[in-house]
Amino acid sequence: DAGVTQSPTHLIKTRGQQVTLRCSPKSGHDTVSWYQQALGQGPQFIFQYYEEEERQRGNFPDRFSGHQFPNYSSELNVNALLLGDSALYLCASSLAGRQANYGYTFGSGTRLTVV
Amino acid sequence: AQRVTQPEKLLSVFKGAPVELKCNYSYSGSPELFWYVQYSRQRLQLLLRHISRESIKGFTADLNKGETSFHLKKPFAQEEDSAMYYCALAHGAGGFKTIFGAGTRLFVKA
16 A cells, blocks of 8 residues: 555746646545645645545635545645745545544645745 | 644753653644654654554653643653654544644754
């Protein structure tokens, strides 16, 4: 089991561009959560997907959107990139109803640099 | 608003000394609390969860609802404990949203 896989590992984009990050959850997990981690900060919750719907959302603008596919994999899309969007983006998977018992399994992240 | 506070960015102790990483939370309901750890060049991983009242790698954490704290403790630190530690709070009906503190870097000196 490869655990949570994220792609790409690194990405450089220009201000104003759009980016798509991808995540495959751990086998057996059905819920995907996305986090933004700026340098020196803890992970900040963006949103969570379950049954192909956004179930919870953090304080992020509408430029941040996502999708979950029938196989539970997920994408994070960011439009109109700003310099401040430069960060490590983490994907975390879990089993619905079991987060209290088992927490999250994290991917290694995608490092996004906006220039 | 829900919040997790880790007051120390850096904690440095000698090998064999006791360790306490502080975590305070703000939440009006009954939270689920966790500690996550990130060792050098590794991904973030779950260390322990309050619901199981377990001890992992010698670490324990007790939920104190009166003080709204969930401090992580180990009686004798080891060099391999050097890592970044994050306290996290999960809440929400219909789907858990987990928020993280800013993290504490633990450095265990030989």
